[in-house]
Amino acid sequence: MTGQVRDAVRTRRALLDAAARAVVVHGAGVSLDAVAREAGVSKGGLMHHYRSKDELMAALADDLFDQFARAVEDRIDPADTAPGRRLRAYVRATFDDLEKTQDAVEQTTLMATLSAFPEPARRAQERYRRWNRTLAEDGVDPQRILVVLRACDGASIAPLFEGPLGPEELAGTRSLLLALATGTGPLVG
Amino acid sequence: MTGQVRDAVRTRRALLDAAARAVVVHGAGVSLDAVAREAGVSKGGLMHHYRSKDELMAALADDLFDQFARAVEDRIDPADTAPGRRLRAYVRATFDDLEKTQDAVEQTTLMATLSAFPEPARRAQERYRRWNRTLAEDGVDPQRILVVLRACDGASIAPLFEGPLGPEELAGTRSLLLALATGTGPLVG
16 A cells, blocks of 8 residues: 555544444434544545545445454354354354453444434345355355344344343353354254 | 323323433433423423433333333243243244334334443343343243344344345244244253
């Protein structure tokens, strides 16, 4: 990357992080002014990178999905050649996130708020369809994919209802879901 | 109930419904003024029933939990005497809700916002511990309870990411989870 491109990447990173914080505080009604303030830039500076609130919200959603998709790819075990290796990587990415962050409430508020905007909602649907396709190509029974994905999502929002999950509970759920993601046959007869 | 008690119950119902709507729109920063406005009463009228915002948020959380607990009890099949009857009723209550409401985004935003308040968060944790105890007493393997509860929660937030779930997908997930809630042995060997 040239220095100029590197600077632009770094600026966009800082703007998206500021936008995420501003959305959590102000909800769907967040203004570009509030995001610019949070980022410590002028509104003009922000709009040089994102020309409208819709464009910024779409970029923020894409960024969250990209980060998760990269986390899954990073966790595919190269030595693991059995069907379901990507589904197991999905479980690992989910639980690594849960062990790392104590801000499940903020993450969920952010996703819920973003999904109120048409373009982020459309992109989320597209990503989910793509996940389902990619995971199915990996040779796992669709029922197993469904239960494991739903349970991963449920574990992600559990801290909302139950407070922070303890390390033992997280480890237990992780290994249970990895085991479910390891069989290839149907889950129920 | 006397007429006076019935009126108070009806008023509280209207106030809680207004509070839920106001929290979805204004987030955690919602004011008692905004709730009173939404309910069409004076702030004094609201505070006659709920003396503070904390008290109102706690009452709102309790109300949501109570409604769900009643929905589960209502769905226990009296003819069903096999272990896991309450877990199966939990699945039915979850999916009946999902089939009925198109406002999953609002429900999740509401729960996420409420859980930012200490007292609702404490009560949510207490309720979840109670669910786990009650469901375990019903004779089902703890791993099955965990996977079914997490998958129910995941299905509840799925419309956030995937848009409204179609009737076929809902019916498929419901019967898969009912089947998982029917076995009593461990889910994985």
